[in-house]
Amino acid sequence: MSTIAVFGAGVMASALTNPVRDNGHQVRLIGTHLDDDIIDAVQAGRPHPGLQVELDPGVQPYHFAQAEAGLAGADVVMVGVNSFGVDWMGHQLVRHLRPGQRVLIVTKGLRADAAGQLSIFPEVLRQAVGQLADQVTWSAIVGPCIAGELACRRPSCVVFTGQDQASLDLLAGLYRTDYYHVWTSTDLVGHEVGAATKNIFAFAQGFAQGLLQARGWADGPHRMHNYSAALFAQGSREIHDFIRLLGGDPATADGLGGVGDMYVTSVGGRNVRAGALVGAGVPFSEVRDQRLRGVTLEGVAAIGVVGQALERLTAAGQLSSQAFPLTRFLYRVVSQDAPLDVPWSSFFGGQA
Amino acid sequence: MSTIAVFGAGVMASALTNPVRDNGHQVRLIGTHLDDDIIDAVQAGRPHPGLQVELDPGVQPYHFAQAEAGLAGADVVMVGVNSFGVDWMGHQLVRHLRPGQRVLIVTKGLRADAAGQLSIFPEVLRQAVGQLADQVTWSAIVGPCIAGELACRRPSCVVFTGQDQASLDLLAGLYRTDYYHVWTSTDLVGHEVGAATKNIFAFAQGFAQGLLQARGWADGPHRMHNYSAALFAQGSREIHDFIRLLGGDPATADGLGGVGDMYVTSVGGRNVRAGALVGAGVPFSEVRDQRLRGVTLEGVAAIGVVGQALERLTAAGQLSSQAFPLTRFLYRVVSQDAPLDVPWSSFFGGQA
Numbered sequence: 256m257s258t259i260a261v262f263g264a265g266v267m268a269s270a271l272t273n274p275v276r277d278n279g280h281q282v283r284l285i286g287t288h289l290d291d292d293i294i295d296a297v298q299a300g301r302p303h304p305g306l307q308v309e310l311d312p313g314v315q316p317y318h319f320a321q322a323e324a325g326l327a328g329a330d331v332v333m334v335g336v337n338s339f340g341v342d343w344m345g346h347q348l349v350r351h352l353r354p355g356q357r358v359l360i361v362t363k364g365l366r367a368d369a370a371g372q373l374s375i376f377p378e379v380l381r382q383a384v385g386q387l388a389d390q391v392t393w394s395a396i397v398g399p400c401i402a403g404e405l406a407c408r409r410p411s412c413v414v415f416t417g418q419d420q421a422s423l424d425l426l427a428g429l430y431r432t433d434y435y436h437v438w439t440s441t442d443l444v445g446h447e448v449g450a451a452t453k454n455i456f457a458f459a460q461g462f463a464q465g466l467l468q469a470r471g472w473a474d475g476p477h478r479m480h481n482y483s484a485a486l487f488a489q490g491s492r493e494i495h496d497f498i499r500l501l502g503g504d505p506a507t508a509d510g511l512g513g514v515g516d517m518y519v520t521s522v523g524g525r526n527v528r529a530g531a532l533v534g535a536g537v538p539f540s541e542v543r544d545q546r547l548r549g550v551t552l553e554g555v556a557a558i559g560v561v562g563q564a565l566e567r568l569t570a571a572g573q574l575s576s577q578a579f580p581l582t583r584f585l586y587r588v589v590s591q592d593a594p595l596d597v598p599w600s601s602f603f604g605g606q607a
Numbered sequence: 608m609s610t611i612a613v614f615g616a617g618v619m620a621s622a623l624t625n626p627v628r629d630n631g632h633q634v635r636l637i638g639t640h641l642d643d644d645i646i647d648a649v650q651a652g653r654p655h656p657g658l659q660v661e662l663d664p665g666v667q668p669y670h671f672a673q674a675e676a677g678l679a680g681a682d683v684v685m686v687g688v689n690s691f692g693v694d695w696m697g698h699q700l701v702r703h704l705r706p707g708q709r710v711l712i713v714t715k716g717l718r719a720d721a722a723g724q725l726s727i728f729p730e731v732l733r734q735a736v737g738q739l740a741d742q743v744t745w746s747a748i749v750g751p752c753i754a755g756e757l758a759c760r761r762p763s764c765v766v767f768t769g770q771d772q773a774s775l776d777l778l779a780g781l782y783r784t785d786y787y788h789v790w791t792s793t794d795l796v797g798h799e800v801g802a803a804t805k806n807i808f809a810f811a812q813g814f815a816q817g818l819l820q821a822r823g824w825a826d827g828p829h830r831m832h833n834y835s836a837a838l839f840a841q842g843s844r845e846i847h848d849f850i851r852l853l854g855g856d857p858a859t860a861d862g863l864g865g866v867g868d869m870y871v872t873s874v875g876g877r878n879v880r881a882g883a884l885v886g887a888g889v890p891f892s893e894v895r896d897q898r899l900r901g902v903t904l905e906g907v908a909a910i911g912v913v914g915q916a917l918e919r920l921t922a923a924g925q926l927s928s929q930a931f932p933l934t935r936f937l938y939r940v941v942s943q944d945a946p947l948d949v950p951w952s953s954f955f956g957g958q959a
Contacts, residue, residue, distance in 0.1 A: 399833055404832065406829075410837070410949075410951070411837070412833070412836075412840070412954070436951045438955050477756050477758075478753075479761050480756065481761060481871060483870070484764075485763070485764035488751065488861075488865075489862070509860070510844050510955055513840075516840075518835070518836045518839045518840070519836035603863065
């Protein structure tokens with residue numbers, strides 16, 4: 256039996272308590288300072304407020320004030336916050352992480368420096384903890400997995416990725432069940448880039464729904480699936496190109512860590528909702544400041560980080576201005592309230 | 608002005624009269640022997656029965672009995688029948704095709720010989736017409752395009768593919784409009800294989816909907832998108848592998864001609880409906896012989912052709928039995944009423 260300390264009690268991290276509990280491991284769910292209501296609910300045996308599903312009764316809940324006890328002696332430390340919490344988590348790991356522990360990261364995103372160089376989050380966290388980085392192992396979970404479905408134990412296929420195959424095998428062994436199917440891959444860069452950038456394109460998958468309303472077509476028999484599929488296809492191309500840009504294996508984009516994850520992210524969620532509002536004609540600044548004020552939009556945040564990085568790389572002569580036309584267009588939409596005039600002719604190598 | 612003879616008056620071929628009419632070309636719509644009601648409707652100015660949309664009034668309708676006149680002197684001959692009509696169309700082309708004409712094929716599918724060797728339809732049609740094959744040019748249209756949306760002039764992005772770039776440029780020029788965006792590619796094999804095999808995986812995209820009903824989960828808050836996304840991702844992998852098997856460029860699967868087309872095919876249609884029935888627990892033989900008797904299921908037909916070919920290639924020692932696990936599973940479902948016990952562990956290289 257292993258001890259897994261899940262740090263962050265959001266929907267994804269909490270749903271991930273299921274497979275390890277079902278495999279008989281000790282699981283501690285540690286809330287952040289924002290998660291007290293979740294931990295209270297779990298302690299009281301009520302459904303998780305975000306999932307609306309009860310966690311396994313064997314999950315041991317810890318408030319943030321008890322984080323030290325929750326993390327002490329854990330074999331696995333799961334980083335379960337969202338992308339906005341990555342720096343905060345770095346500080347926490349400096350305090351609580353111990354040599355020999357295995358870090359397993361659910362958080363997705365990319366960080367850009369002033370020159371536009373992009374880094375994956377496992378690298379950001381490694382740097383945050385300094386010399387401790389080489390005394391623990393670093394792995395991450397990616398792939399198409401909606402938390403609510405995992406919370407109901409519905410079939411899900413994911414990838415555990417990292418540079419240390421032995422760690423991946425050990426972690427995959429802790430989590431594999433007959434509903435949670437785990438592959439492993441040492442293409443950490445490719446998988447992290449795919450997981451972060453697919454969120455960018457999910458925002459664009461909302462457009463058609465809004466456009467149908469704005470044009471009075473919502474009640475007619477015909478949709479705009481061709482429009483969405485073309486954006487999906489260009490999104491797929493750009494995920495491949497992002498992985499190439501950061502030095503991963505582009506073939507990773509073909510499977511669970513790329514188009515599979517983009518597919519599931521495109522069916523719904525907050526980024527798609529924001530895209531639908533833009534499709535309906537609401538300037539993005541109004542979506543951000545009024546319509547969806549206070550709503551966590553990881554995809555839009557990724558567009559901001561990556562869009563600005565692409566501009567910097569292009570200004571420095573390190574990237575063609577023709578590269579990533581969809582991402583650049585989405586960046587104009589979220590940073591300048593650009594209208595939804597999709598630059599189709601720049602897509603797919605710009606032949607059309 | 609060019610003259611385009613569209614042979615076959617089904618939904619896709621008929622919708623494709625829009626962009627060429629909008630560009631001012633002469634367009635003749637020639638029904639097959641099965642299309643008399645469609646041609647009658649177009650002649651009478653009524654909506655196309657399949658599209659429920661009126662075609663451009665300048666489209667010139669021809670009954671099958673007038674096919675010779677309709678095809679005479681045409682610059683472009685569009686092959687617009689579905690995959691079940693490919694041999695019939697070969698016979699028609701032998702009679703009516705003339706040197707110098709440009710053939711543009713909408714029909715999608717693969718043909719297998721007794722040894723399991725697969726051929727793309729443009730090759731099947733070339734062989735059907737004998738020495739005339741080298742006196743005309745052969746091109747095809749692929750990509751994510753639902754006919755009804757094109758009939759309403761909603762944005763669509765497609766690829767014109769063939770071995771002769773000059774023909775592709777000419778044809779693309781006839782069809783490009785501000786709603787119909789056309790790229791060109793000389794990877795004919797890759798695009799044809801992608802277009803044919805994506806239908807295979809669309810069938811599997813129906814399963815989740817049926818499973819939700821069968822398990823009593825249809826009214827609950829959680830779906831099975833993770834399940835569908837994993838099938839989508841494995842479908843993407845197998846499209847890449849099919850393109851490799853037939854000697855095309857696997858990168859074609861990353862864009863419009865692969866995952867883009869699979870995406871749009873997965874949102875609905877007859878193959879998805881058949882898959883949903885299987886998901887709900889109906890043996891496929893009952894779907895075929897009773898529930899959807901008489902309904903054209905091109906995806907299921909492709910599963911039959913390709914699934915049998917894979918068995919033959921494997922028996923001959925030309926293909927690993929581990930290759931194409933999803934296609935083989937779908938073949939067992941449609942040929943042997945196999946239950947929906949998805950062989951997850953064989954997917955993605957079989958690591959899990």
